[in-house]
Amino acid sequence: MNKNNVMNQVPVNITSRVGRRIKEMRVHRNMSVKKLADMLYVSKNTIHSYESGKEQISIDAIHKLSFLFNCNINDFFTESLVTNQNNDIKNNNEISQMIINYFRSESFMKMM
Numbered sequence: 001m002n003k004n005n006v007m008n009q010v011p012v013n014i015t016s017r018v019g020r021r022i023k024e025m026r027v028h029r030n031m032s033v034k035k036l037a038d039m040l041y042v043s044k045n046t047i048h049s050y051e052s053g054k055e056q057i058s059i060d061a062i063h064k065l066s067f068l069f070n071c072n073i074n075d076f077f078t079e080s081l082v083t084n085q086n087n088d089i090k091n092n093n094e095i096s097q098m099i100i101n102y103f104r105s106e107s108f109m110k111m112m
Contacts, residue, residue, distance in 0.1 A: 014077070014098050016053030018062070021076045023051040025069045039068055059102070074099070 026036050033051075037044045040061055049055035066073045077098050 014102055015056045017098075018057060018076045018102075019051045019053040021078065022047075022057070022065065025065075025071065025075075026051075029069065036068075040064060056105075077102075 026033070033044050033047045037047045040047070042061075046055065050057045050061075062073055062076055065071075065076070069075075
């Protein structure tokens, strides 16, 4: 299996969704891009790339963000801060599958 095949298995919208959620959480906490960049030891351009979905953030950085934002890692894979209780089970299954796909793609990329 080559690198392109693995990347084709990960829905493109996951990177965008994670980026939107990072921005949403940052803005919700009145945190500047610079402050978040400093906390993650990356450039402001990197944060902009994450938030716009142009660059896939590492799972280590997502883990760190979960502590900084005091949230669950799953929260980065949901659509918005507001959840619909009627869809929780369905959403949790979908989120779990997205996380598995995200981990698989990143793990494979590190082996390359």
